[in-house]
Amino acid sequence: MNQPKRYLITSALPYANGLKHIGHLAGAYLPADIYVRYLKAQKRDVVYVCGSDEHGTAIPIQATKEGTTAQAIIDKYHPIMEQNFKDLGIDFDIYHRTSDPLHHATAQEFFTKLNNNGDLEIKESDQYFDEQANSFLADRYIKGTCPNCGYESAYGDQCERCGKSLSPDELINPVSTLSGNTPIKKMTKHWYLPLDRHENFLREWILKEHANDWRSTVLGQCKSWIDGGLQARAVTRDLDWGVKVPLKEAEGKVLYVWFDAPIGYISATKQWSVNTGRDWKPYWEDKDTKLVHFIGKDNIVFHCLIFPVMLKLHGNILPDNVPSNEFMNLEGDKMSTSRNWKIEMQDYIDDFINKENGGTQMADVLRYYLTLIAPETKDSEFTWQGFQDANNSELVSIFGNYVNRSLVLMHKLCKGKVPPLHATALTDLDKATMEEVSKSKEKVEALLEQYKFRDALFEVINLSRIGNQYMQKKEPWIVAKQTGENGQPTIEAQESIDNTLHICLQLCANLAILINPFLPFTARKMCYLMKVVDKMLDWENAGKMKLLSVGYSLRPPELLFRKIEDTEIAYQLEKLRSAVVKRDTEAIKETIMEETKIETPNVKPEIVFDDFAKIDLKVGKIVSAEKVEKADKLLKLSVDLGFETRTIVSGIALHFKPEEIVGKQVTVVVNLAPRKMRGIESNGMILMAEDSEGKLHFINPETDINAGAGVS
RNA sequence: GGCGAGGUAGCUCAGUUGGUUAGAGCACAGGAUUCAUAACCCUGAGGUCACGAGUUCAAAUCUCGUUCUCGCUACCA
Numbered sequence: 174m175n176q177p178k179r180y181l182i183t184s185a186l187p188y189a190n191g192l193k194h195i196g197h198l199a200g201a202y203l204p205a206d207i208y209v210r211y212l213k214a215q216k217r218d219v220v221y222v223c224g225s226d227e228h229g230t231a232i233p234i235q236a237t238k239e240g241t242t243a244q245a246i247i248d249k250y251h252p253i254m255e256q257n258f259k260d261l262g263i264d265f266d267i268y269h270r271t272s273d274p275l276h277h278a279t280a281q282e283f284f285t286k287l288n289n290n291g292d293l294e295i296k297e298s299d300q301y302f303d304e305q306a307n308s309f310l311a312d313r314y315i316k317g318t319c320p321n322c323g324y325e326s327a328y329g330d331q332c333e334r335c336g337k338s339l340s341p342d343e344l345i346n347p348v349s350t351l352s353g354n355t356p357i358k359k360m361t362k363h364w365y366l367p368l369d370r371h372e373n374f375l376r377e378w379i380l381k382e383h384a385n386d387w388r389s390t391v392l393g394q395c396k397s398w399i400d401g402g403l404q405a406r407a408v409t410r411d412l413d414w415g416v417k418v419p420l421k422e423a424e425g426k427v428l429y430v431w432f433d434a435p436i437g438y439i440s441a442t443k444q445w446s447v448n449t450g451r452d453w454k455p456y457w458e459d460k461d462t463k464l465v466h467f468i469g470k471d472n473i474v475f476h477c478l479i480f481p482v483m484l485k486l487h488g489n490i491l492p493d494n495v496p497s498n499e500f501m502n503l504e505g506d507k508m509s510t511s512r513n514w515k516i517e518m519q520d521y522i523d524d525f526i527n528k529e530n531g532g533t534q535m536a537d538v539l540r541y542y543l544t545l546i547a548p549e550t551k552d553s554e555f556t557w558q559g560f561q562d563a564n565n566s567e568l569v570s571i572f573g574n575y576v577n578r579s580l581v582l583m584h585k586l587c588k589g590k591v592p593p594l595h596a597t598a599l600t601d602l603d604k605a606t607m608e609e610v611s612k613s614k615e616k617v618e619a620l621l622e623q624y625k626f627r628d629a630l631f632e633v634i635n636l637s638r639i640g641n642q643y644m645q646k647k648e649p650w651i652v653a654k655q656t657g658e659n660g661q662p663t664i665e666a667q668e669s670i671d672n673t674l675h676i677c678l679q680l681c682a683n684l685a686i687l688i689n690p691f692l693p694f695t696a697r698k699m700c701y702l703m704k705v706v707d708k709m710l711d712w713e714n715a716g717k718m719k720l721l722s723v724g725y726s727l728r729p730p731e732l733l734f735r736k737i738e739d740t741e742i743a744y745q746l747e748k749l750r751s752a753v754v755k756r757d758t759e760a761i762k763e764t765i766m767e768e769t770k771i772e773t774p775n776v777k778p779e780i781v782f783d784d785f786a787k788i789d790l791k792v793g794k795i796v797s798a799e800k801v802e803k804a805d806k807l808l809k810l811s812v813d814l815g816f817e818t819r820t821i822v823s824g825i826a827l828h829f830k831p832e833e834i835v836g837k838q839v840t841v842v843v844n845l846a847p848r849k850m851r852g853i854e855s856n857g858m859i860l861m862a863e864d865s866e867g868k869l870h871f872i873n874p875e876t877d878i879n880a881g882a883g884v885s
Numbered sequence: 886g887g888c889g890a891g892g893u894a895g896c897u898c899a900g901u902u903g904g905u906u907a908g909a910g911c912a913c914a915g916g917a918u919u920c921a922u923a924a925c926c927c928u929g930a931g932g933u934c935a936c937g938a939g940u941u942c943a944a945a946u947c948u949c950g951u952u953c954u955c956g957c958u959a960c961c962a
């Protein structure tokens with residue numbers, strides 16, 4: 174795209190169920206903010222929108238758990254998240270929320286238009302229903318045993334212990350969290366977005382048109398989804414928390430959170446329009462608008478496939494790019510909210526920015542390090558040691574020190590005023606250094622346009638490195654010793670000093686402009702020190718060497734950054750580790766409590782003896798065992814039952830090696846209907862017991878007895 | 886098992902369409918310097934480019950196989 178008329182930039186809407194960590198910050202917010210600040214410095218027409226995502230089932234569930242209301246939860250987190258972003262210099266034009274009536278109306282209009290145009294399908298299907306609570310159960314309202322790890326309190330959409338995503342049908346022994354009863358299946362009607370109808374469009378648009386300008390990680394994910402066969406996705410849910418489906422026959426249904434959340438970008442833009450009196454429509458409808466979504470890799474499918482289809486059907490523009498980041502690990506392990514392995518934005522703000530020796534410069538330090546290690550092409554690694562090193566040996570020693578020594582020298586050798594540039598005394602080095610400044614500007618600009626924030630930041634720091642080298646070669650403090658009879662530097666000496674510091678100071682001013690998108694607080698402090706207005710930071714000034722007027726007196730120098738001490742790093746590491754320990758002990762307590770609590774609902778409904786008698790149990794002996802190909806968890810067993818030897822497929826491969834179980838005695842359900850698994854017919858089932866850690870144990874007789882012995 | 890992304894110096898990462906001796910920053914070692922936050926500046930050491938084979942005059946780069954990490958997905962009675 175050539176220079177677009179206007180830009181609409183979005184960052185993924187954070188989910189309002191808790192505080193967000195620095196991985197989120199590095200993935201979706203900081204790069205977007207840098208890009209936006211750059212565009213705004215260019216005086217381009219740009220709106221940057223974001224807001225809290227406040228729907229979905231997790232929030233009402235959390236409310237029940239904490240004995241409060243869903244509204245109370247979102248009212249608690251929304252303002253904190255908004256303030257966190259502000260404290261870290263993420264400068265949205267609007268930070269909206271999806272619980273706002275304006276958003277509800279927008280999402281409903283969106284749904285209605287698609288539905289009226291025949292772009293949605295209606296399907297009836299069996300869903301879990303709680304008879305006592307008289308309500309359908311969203312995935313999160315069903316708990317049961319995880320088929321993957323055996324955890325007994327897995328949710329219908331995901332197991333919190335092994336992290337596997339599930340569907341309610343996969344759960345073993347599903348239980349409604351509303352009443353504790355076993356739910357029944359009941360017919361219900363839902364609206365679907367038939368993605369399969371748009372496969373050709375997506376293939377063409379993503380894999381051809383954007384084959385060269387989207388990141389390879391993004392393209393790969395999209396291709397994988399498209400090739401895997403797109404399916405219709407339910408747009409509605411049986412739930413009472415969310416945007417009501419605007420149809421009479423859809424009583425008790427809301428829009429599925431994935432459908433309403435991205436529409437939040439549009440409603441946020443509308444709210445911005447209300448606040449500013451500017452028209453929002455061109456930003457979503459005019460072809461000359463460049464729409465860019467900043468997200469983390471978990472969000473690729475929604476922003477590259479689903480939302481674009483929605484936008485196209487609704488008549489909106491499509492995103493020009495979706496620069497998704499990979500994940501940021503922390504000290505050798507994945508960041509995780511549930512395991513408490515994370516650094517929350519709030520924690521960083523409390524420990525660094527709000528401290529006595531902190532302040533906004535510490536916000537910039539985090540912005541610096543996170544940009545330096547941004548997971549642009551692959552997962553990256555946050556370490557506190559790396560954080561300290563980046564600050565102490567780059568920000569402090571290279572950048573901060575350069576600015577400081579320039580100002581200090583100017584005060585010592587040039588009487589606190591910007592010295593003149595003597596054209597006749599210019600050396601080749603002077604000229605070359607001045608050229609470097611405009612070269613830097615070009616590089617930074619080109620890299621930012623390509624969303625290469627890490628490289629762009631490196632170029633800025635490199636310019637301060639060039640400044641240090643230049644100053645070192647010119648040695649004005651040595652030249653100052655060439656004094657005349659009056660004890661003052663000779664005319665030639667003073668001219669050399671003037672030129673050196675003139676160039677050094679102009680370079681400082683350029684540094685302020687170039688660093689501004691990345692470290693906005695620092696850029697402003699530099700303006701203060703140089704006694705110029707913030708308007709100097711306009712991008713058009715970059716590359717120029719006449720930003721500071723000759724003879725202008727500047728303020729006494731102040732340090733831009735402070736060193737971070739080893740003790741601070743040690744404290745953070747300790748905090749991180751103890752948080753995990755704390756979380757573990759709490760988790761154990763919780764399990765113990767749940768185990769005692771769950772006992773009753775976990776017992777299945779009563780049966781009569783005849784029911785039990787229908788089950789034919791016999792003792793068998795495993796005579797051979799082998800792994801089933803193309804399946805991680807299946808073992809194909811031959812079991813001697815005395816009267817015959819049968820093939821039984823069992824999902825225990827993760828717990829036992831084939832060779833160690835040969836010869837074991839097992840209890841087998843003999844008269845279970847055969848079932849094919851991975852193409853192999855299984856004739857029976859091995860009984861297993863599972864301990865609290867999810868480990869499996871065979872149920873077998875105390876002593877070795879004959880195969881085929883009955884069990885009752 | 887399938888798909889996607891990765892594996893490059895002690896650490897964090899670049900390496901465009903195959904083309905001299907594989908790069909940067911940090912950390913490390915030596916030197917120089919003192920205007921500066923014991924900062925800066927110069928020099929240096931460091932890599933079998935995960936492993937194995939193939940294509941080619943030439944492979945970090947292309948092909949095939951193996952292996953490890955991360956993500957998605959399948960099997961799970």
